[in-house]
Amino acid sequence: MQKLIVKPHHFLDIIKLHGSGLDSFVPAPDFGHDFYRVGNVILENPEVIIQLTIIGDDICIPCKYFDGEKCIGDSNNNPQYQKKEDWNRLIDSRLFEKLNLKDGDEIKALDLVILAKEKIKEKDILEVWKEKIIPQRATFLIKGINKYLENNRK
Numbered sequence: 455m456q457k458l459i460v461k462p463h464h465f466l467d468i469i470k471l472h473g474s475g476l477d478s479f480v481p482a483p484d485f486g487h488d489f490y491r492v493g494n495v496i497l498e499n500p501e502v503i504i505q506l507t508i509i510g511d512d513i514c515i516p517c518k519y520f521d522g523e524k525c526i527g528d529s530n531n532n533p534q535y536q537k538k539e540d541w542n543r544l545i546d547s548r549l550f551e552k553l554n555l556k557d558g559d560e561i562k563a564l565d566l567v568i569l570a571k572e573k574i575k576e577k578d579i580l581e582v583w584k585e586k587i588i589p590q591r592a593t594f595l596i597k598g599i600n601k602y603l604e605n606n607r608k
């Protein structure tokens with residue numbers, strides 16, 4: 455069975471963008487990462503196994519900001535967390551807590567979206583990303599969760 459290693463916030467970013475209207479992803483040449491490839495698998499295959507991680511994931515591996523162990527990019531517009539690695543670890547830790555999951559856990563993409571619907575409400579989104587509030591994040595993420603579940607209703 456196909457398996458992907460994915461950070462929780464990357465997984466939810468994919469679902470959020472799905473909620474914003476995207477139904478497929480294209481490469482981002484400025485980063486070179488595999489967000490598009492992982493995102494497309496998740497949208498096309500709700501049965502894919504997601505192994506959750508707090509370190510570099512399958513999206514990071516080809517990225518120009520990945521040094522083989524961690525992200526070396528800057529966290530733009532975030533004065534408290536200049537290093538993207540620190541910021542990512544903070545929000546992924548919070549997401550693990552909200553989802554009651556931990557580093558290394560494996561779960562099907564569809565089951566992770568079902569869990570996100572149960573555990574991640576608007577107030578949770580505002581808490582997890584509290585240092586970096588983006589107005590549409592909660593709207594699109596909740597929309598994306600519902601859209602994914604609607605598209606994959608059994």
Ligand code: SF4
Nearest residue numbers: 487514517519520525
């Ligand atoms: S290495 Fe950093 S910038 Fe690149 S995909 Fe991973 S988290 Fe994003």
